[in-house]
Amino acid sequence: MKTEPLLQVEGLCVDYPVRRRRRFRAVDSVDLTVAPGETLGVVGESGSGKSTIAKAILGITPVTAGTIRFEGRELDPRRVRRRKPITDIQVVFQDPVSSLDPTKTVGHTIAEPLVAKLRREGGETGDVRRQVAEMLDRVGLPENAASRYPAQFSGGQRQRIAIARAFIVRPRLVVCDEAVSALDLSVQAQILNLLTDVQRDLGVSYLFISHDLSVVEHVSDRVLVLYRGRVMETGSAASVVQSPQHPYTRALLAAAPVHDPLRQRQRRELRASYRIEPKAAAPLGDSCPFAHRCRFAVDRCLQERPVLQPTGADGAVACHRHGELPSDAEDDVPREPRSTATGGSK
Amino acid sequence: MTTLPEPAPRPAADAANTGLVRSVLRSPRGAIVVAFLVVLILACALAPLIAPYDPLAQHLSAVRSGPSGRYWLGTDSLGRDLLSRLLHGGRSSLLGVLEAVVTLLIVAVPTGLLAGYLGGTFDRIAMRVAEVVMSVPVIIILLAVLSIFEHSMTSAMIAFGVLGSSGLMRVIRGSALAAREELYVTAAELMGLSRLQVVVRHVLPRCRGAIIIQASLFAAVTLGVQTGLTFLSLGPPPPAATWGGMVADAASVFNQDAWMLVPPGVTIALTVLAFGLLGDVVRDVSAEKYAAAPAARRKRRSGTPDTAGRPEPATDMLLSVRDLSVATDGGRPLRLLDAVGFDIAAGETVGLVGESGSGKTMTARAVIGLLPGNCRITSGQVVFDGSPVQDLDQRAFRKLRGRRIAMISQEPMAALDPSFRIGSLVAEVVRAVDGIKGKAVHARVIELLRMVEIPDPEAVARRFPHQISGGMAQRVAIAMAIAGRPELLIADEPTTALDVTVQAEILDLLRSLQQQNNMAILLVTHDWGVVADVCTKVVVMYAGQVVETAPTGEVFDRPAHPYTRALLLSSPENTHVGERIQAIPGSVPTPQRWPAGCRFASRCDLAQPGCTEGAIPVKDISEGRLSRCLRVDTLLGGEARR
Ligand SMILES: Nc1ncnc2c1ncn2[C@@H]1O[C@H](COP(=O)(O)OP(=O)(O)OP(=O)(O)O)[C@@H](O)[C@H]1O
Ligand code: SF4
Ligand code: SF4
Ligand SMILES: [Mg+2]
Numbered sequence A: 001m002k003t004e005p006l007l008q009v010e011g012l013c014v015d016y017p018v019r020r021r022r023r024f025r026a027v028d029s030v031d032l033t034v035a036p037g038e039t040l041g042v043v044g045e046s047g048s049g050k051s052t053i054a055k056a057i058l059g060i061t062p063v064t065a066g067t068i069r070f071e072g073r074e075l076d077p078r079r080v081r082r083r084k085p086i087t088d089i090q091v092v093f094q095d096p097v098s099s100l101d102p103t104k105t106v107g108h109t110i111a112e113p114l115v116a117k118l119r120r121e122g123g124e125t126g127d128v129r130r131q132v133a134e135m136l137d138r139v140g141l142p143e144n145a146a147s148r149y150p151a152q153f154s155g156g157q158r159q160r161i162a163i164a165r166a167f168i169v170r171p172r173l174v175v176c177d178e179a180v181s182a183l184d185l186s187v188q189a190q191i192l193n194l195l196t197d198v199q200r201d202l203g204v205s206y207l208f209i210s211h212d213l214s215v216v217e218h219v220s221d222r223v224l225v226l227y228r229g230r231v232m233e234t235g236s237a238a239s240v241v242q243s244p245q246h247p248y249t250r251a252l253l254a255a256a257p258v259h260d261p262l263r264q265r266q267r268r269e270l271r272a273s274y275r276i277e278p279k280a281a282a283p284l285g286d287s288c289p290f291a292h293r294c295r296f297a298v299d300r301c302l303q304e305r306p307v308l309q310p311t312g313a314d315g316a317v318a319c320h321r322h323g324e325l326p327s328d329a330e331d332d333v334p335r336e337p338r339s340t341a342t343g344g345s346k
Numbered sequence B: 001m002t003t004l005p006e007p008a009p010r011p012a013a014d015a016a017n018t019g020l021v022r023s024v025l026r027s028p029r030g031a032i033v034v035a036f037l038v039v040l041i042l043a044c045a046l047a048p049l050i051a052p053y054d055p056l057a058q059h060l061s062a063v064r065s066g067p068s069g070r071y072w073l074g075t076d077s078l079g080r081d082l083l084s085r086l087l088h089g090g091r092s093s094l095l096g097v098l099e100a101v102v103t104l105l106i107v108a109v110p111t112g113l114l115a116g117y118l119g120g121t122f123d124r125i126a127m128r129v130a131e132v133v134m135s136v137p138v139i140i141i142l143l144a145v146l147s148i149f150e151h152s153m154t155s156a157m158i159a160f161g162v163l164g165s166s167g168l169m170r171v172i173r174g175s176a177l178a179a180r181e182e183l184y185v186t187a188a189e190l191m192g193l194s195r196l197q198v199v200v201r202h203v204l205p206r207c208r209g210a211i212i213i214q215a216s217l218f219a220a221v222t223l224g225v226q227t228g229l230t231f232l233s234l235g236p237p238p239p240a241a242t243w244g245g246m247v248a249d250a251a252s253v254f255n256q257d258a259w260m261l262v263p264p265g266v267t268i269a270l271t272v273l274a275f276g277l278l279g280d281v282v283r284d285v286s287a288e289k290y291a292a293a294p295a296a297r298r299k300r301r302s303g304t305p306d307t308a309g310r311p312e313p314a315t316d317m318l319l320s321v322r323d324l325s326v327a328t329d330g331g332r333p334l335r336l337l338d339a340v341g342f343d344i345a346a347g348e349t350v351g352l353v354g355e356s357g358s359g360k361t362m363t364a365r366a367v368i369g370l371l372p373g374n375c376r377i378t379s380g381q382v383v384f385d386g387s388p389v390q391d392l393d394q395r396a397f398r399k400l401r402g403r404r405i406a407m408i409s410q411e412p413m414a415a416l417d418p419s420f421r422i423g424s425l426v427a428e429v430v431r432a433v434d435g436i437k438g439k440a441v442h443a444r445v446i447e448l449l450r451m452v453e454i455p456d457p458e459a460v461a462r463r464f465p466h467q468i469s470g471g472m473a474q475r476v477a478i479a480m481a482i483a484g485r486p487e488l489l490i491a492d493e494p495t496t497a498l499d500v501t502v503q504a505e506i507l508d509l510l511r512s513l514q515q516q517n518n519m520a521i522l523l524v525t526h527d528w529g530v531v532a533d534v535c536t537k538v539v540v541m542y543a544g545q546v547v548e549t550a551p552t553g554e555v556f557d558r559p560a561h562p563y564t565r566a567l568l569l570s571s572p573e574n575t576h577v578g579e580r581i582q583a584i585p586g587s588v589p590t591p592q593r594w595p596a597g598c599r600f601a602s603r604c605d606l607a608q609p610g611c612t613e614g615a616i617p618v619k620d621i622s623e624g625r626l627s628r629c630l631r632v633d634t635l636l637g638g639e640a641r642r
Helices: A050-058 A106-121 A128-138 A143-147 A155-167 A185-202 A213-219 A237-242 A247-255 A261-274 A299-303 B012-026 B028-045 B082-118 B120-135 B138-148 B153-181 B183-190 B195-231 B243-252 B259-288 B360-367 B394-400 B422-434 B439-451 B457-461 B470-482 B500-517 B528-534 B562-569 B632-641
Strands: A007-018 A022-034 A039-043 A065-070 A089-092 A173-177 A205-209 A222-227 A230-236 B319-328 B335-344 B349-353 B375-384 B405-408 B488-492 B520-525 B537-542 B545-551 B619-622 B625-627
Touching: A007 A050, A022 A039, A022 A050, A022 A205, A022 A230, A039 A050, A039 A213, A050 A089, A050 A173, A050 A205, A089 A155, A106 A128, A106 A143, A106 A155, A128 A143, A128 A155, A155 A185, A185 A213, A185 B562, A205 A213, A213 A237, A222 A237, A222 A247, A230 A237, A230 A247, A247 A261, A247 B500, A261 B528, B012 B028, B012 B195, B012 B259, B028 B082, B028 B259, B082 B120, B082 B153, B082 B195, B082 B243, B082 B259, B120 B153, B138 B153, B138 B195, B153 B195, B183 B195, B195 B243, B195 B259, B243 B259, B319 B360, B335 B349, B335 B360, B335 B375, B349 B360, B349 B500, B349 B528, B360 B375, B360 B488, B360 B520, B405 B470, B422 B439, B422 B457, B422 B470, B439 B457, B439 B470, B470 B500, B488 B500, B500 B520, B500 B528, B520 B528, B537 B562, B545 B562, B619 B632
Parallel strands: A039 A205, A039 A222, A089 A173, A173 A205, B335 B545, B349 B520, B349 B537, B405 B488, B488 B520
Antiparallel strands: A007 A022, A007 A065, A222 A230, B319 B335, B319 B375, B537 B545, B545 B625, B619 B625
16 A cells, blocks of 8 residues: 655646736646655756746745645645745755855754744744754754854855755755755765755655756656656656656756766767757647657647656656657666776775 | 853844944944044033033123133134034934934835835835935925924924935835845745744845945935034024034134134034945945855965976977966965866867866966956966967967967856847957958858857847857857867856756767867866766866876776765766765865865875875876876776776
């Protein structure tokens, strides 16, 4: 029996107003679930609607249609405006500079959500200092950090502060919107490890948004591939990355360069085989949103909107030609981390 | 003996507040201005107690006497003591200023904050009202007010405060509008803070500097207006002491006795100046605040730059950099690049890899002669096509740039002036580098846009930069860079801001342009995948030094520096799913903290005592491979045995 999902989103649509009283659909009929303790990765190009989904779940953007349930309860999409926030859902943003108030000390920043929560619940705030110190320790910052200002910290340290602020109220779900994208490789590794550790210790779920497939593959249990506001493919992280079904997922994977000149040359050839003369994107409607870039497109793709159909264990893909496509040729190359990469020196 | 627990340090809430006041007082100008204002305000407030005489008492024996032991500042035509009148007059003047400023704040701060933060109808109404208020003639309104409430300075000052508030309101609205976009404000909303709490705690502190500046400048103006009104006897009727009234008295007898003008004149001028200066000081101080605290500077080591593997520049290379050191100017120069050296052959693509702060961009800019204004090359050679260029002046460099060496950057949009069409932007470059005119320019523009694989170049040439995507903008930037048929293209993170799919297309484009034109590329990147995709050779930088140089084919499997290896390992791509990533502990040292020995030592798993003793020399390992590591043999030997 499957466990009750922590977060369940059904038929989510979000429209943004654009010029001349028209509306632009940034997210179109998206379904997703996140189980307790699970990480759902969301990948897609810039403008595919990743952040919009995050905002809808956080309750900071108006929702056009659809329901968002948390622990079985339907959430009021305007709860933040109505001042009934759910502290069980927290967020870590991409930009470590603008996400912290430069005029507040780190201790104040971390304590603020906890104090707000305690006040709302009529609890005692005497213990806050100890909890802040404990949280600082957990995210690997020195205790004296509490009395300093954000400007005195590096990007990676600021991201640790943002993580401490999110976790101090013991949330059940944390939305990470490109939480490691602005960081250097070695700092990114530290933060990813930190997120994994905190998840293991506190049993939280993540909705992990990133444009970097290797990062998403590393942290996620399941992955959702988004294109122009619609779900193209879902499935376990391993199956989506190892044997992508949807032509868009394949194009995305083939475009990400790998750390190996030989394998990268093969990937480049694969990518060249997917390439077609670019056409102007057709307006969204009753068609496949990827049709103008898809090498496998047929007439039907322009006339009928593909629906998600199950692929295997718990995967699904929205493509009319699912099942007819040749298998991805990349399997010729063994995809194992290199020996250098696995052995540390002892 | 038991010790009491230490009292908890003050919660940080108002630390920022006290901080601003303290920093104002710490600056000499600020201290003087504040001291002057405090003394003045106290003296006037305590006038009934400290003034030597009644301001109205006439000492007819000493009419218009100059300063003396009895009358410190002298007396006026009716023999009234000037000092006493000055102190008593100051009460009404300063009270008037206070009334106006308080009114200003009461009106402007809440409306500005709410207009900026709430937006919508409230904002529109507030802005419309502000426009109307700004357009009314202030003096006429004040005269009208004074004719209704005769001689009531308070009502005039309140009216003046209201009239002045529209300016401050706009400033605050702007700050609040900007604050609304900040993620920390969103984060505060998510915590469940009420609107009011968010505004007061997170938006208001951002505006505090602006408020103080505007209020003190307004105080200066108000004092001027206030004395003006009393000069015209529109304020408290004579014989009450006012500063303006004293000036008027003095003016009437100016021909007989000029001294009488001095005490009120100087006091008014100094007070106006003090208010104005206070605004200035606050502006300067708040600009410095919240910037990173200057890191503790260590004493500079006097180590001589160690010589790179091959000290002489290679003459058979297109670009040869040797021993290049760059430092900041000033009394305490800070070295940012330390003996950097590498070569680029014609038609080759060299990747410059490293984390932020390692000096990649600084190296690229030194090569093209575009160092930031406060930095300069302190030693070393940059040899381009056989001739040294490190000492060229900007004019000589301009001949080289755009023609033989070109550059593209991470932010393509930043390179495109938003007010011109793409076609004229490219045409401008074409005219400069090709010296052609007329129809030929347009043909060349279209040819260039076609070369960078822009579909329908004619249509794109007619668009403005904001009408094209980021990937398209980078193509246009590349078209502008290759207009002069450069032999070397410096590309500083050209694809970092782009989607992977667009990045792949741009890299393909660079590769094909390179093959067609035999152009060399120096590609600055932090992405090993990009290196694997396009580079033939890699130069790895760490803390201002080159730590490894290697052919791309070898660096991934046999990195010859512990940092390179650690960096490769810290990528999730090189980690088995479900395992922890082998992150490098610690962080890159800043230039102030570069150690004398190996700069990677504190994070290196092969470090041994010898590593921290002195500068590490660059070692030649094999053809085309250099490493700045004492234990490279262990590193590579261990590798070979496995
Ligand atoms: N406030 C807004 N008003 C109008 N359009 C918007 C607004 N916010 C986002 N959009 C549009 O909605 C679409 C989806 O945006 P979203 O920010 O969710 O994308 P994303 O996948 O997070 O992209 P990125 O990787 O660049 O962060 C985009 O086309 C974007 O331009
Ligand atoms: S539905 Fe058609 S156009 Fe869309 S991805 Fe599948 S094959 Fe391509
Ligand atoms: S010189 Fe020593 S500390 Fe530096 S990288 Fe080599 S082994 Fe590590
Ligand atoms: Mg986003």
